[in-house]
Amino acid sequence: MVKEALVYEGKAKKIWSTEYPDLYISEFKDDLTAFNGEKKSSEEGKGALNNKISTELFKYLNKKGIPTHFVEMLDDNHMLHKKADVILIEVIVRNIATGSLSRNLGIEDGKVLPFTLVEFDYKNDELGDPKLNDQHCLILNLVNDTSELDYIRYMARRINDLLKAFYAQRNLTLVDFKLEFGRDMDGNIILIDELSPDNFRLWDSESGESMDKDRFRQGLGGLKVAYEEVLNRILGEMK
Missing domain, CATH: 3.30.470.20 (ATP-grasp fold, B domain)
Structure with missing residues (x-):
């Protein structure tokens, strides 16, 4: 799966189109924002932790019959999902x-x-x-x-x-x-x-x-320690 064009960039993710019209890739960023962007920082590895935690929770919800956009985790910072x-x-x-x-x-x-x-x-x-x-x-x-x-x-x-x-x-x-x-x-x-x-x-x-x-x-x-603990649990x- 290949990233093609940048469709959208938000505070925490970049969204990329792929060669498939119904599939996008989310790239999880290490950026941190709060209070509508007034407070900003970055934490190395935060994006990968969010991707991994999200992956496990989407998989769990899918099994429970909740319709989601999730398809699969591609690597530490990238998730393949349905276009929506x-x-x-x-x-x-x-x-x-x-x-x-x-x-x-x-x-x-x-x-x-x-x-x-x-x-x-x-x-x-x-x-x-x-x-x-x-x-x-x-x-x-x-x-x-x-x-x-x-x-x-x-x-x-x-x-x-x-x-x-x-x-x-x-x-x-x-x-x-x-x-x-x-x-x-x-x-x-x-x-x-x-x-x-x-x-x-x-x-x-x-x-x-x-x-x-x-x-x-x-x-x-x-x-980062707290996020790692959540993922470990x-x-x-x-x-």
Whole structure:
């Protein structure tokens, strides 16, 4: 499989076309960003860790019947996946209050929510990824109708149920995470992007230690060590 043209470059990945019109390659970068790009850095090996973690989680979800874009991991930093038109909605799934939810609504940090909260953000860096309701999504033509939003919410909760249990078996607590969806060449809505500690908040179930990008956001250090530990726990249970 050969990279042909650069289709898109984001904060964490480059997307390349291939000789096959329905297949793309994601190249995972070592770059780190936070606070809508205001804080920037780089951590050698971070991209490879995210690729490996995402690969294992996509494989797991595929086995559980979740439709995703994943095809295979090509090498440490490259993933082969289906081409998909991105739905410009960032889907935020929350099990425990922290971060912006606590800041914006005054909910106690660390409070377990009475039910899984699913929020929509507009995937638009220039606007600062503002919050969306269903009517906003329709006005912006991000989806065809409300049934698609219902489906996205259902899939987000289903993925959350699967990954909460998956991580709990590995002594990790799934606090919250971001998902992205797209349409494949047949128009089906599928899970895309990545599944890594860059867009998951994971706490060690015993110590409460952050095992995700909050280590960069909060200046805690040890990000690569934390990501390596997450991968080791995943692989240790899946062998």
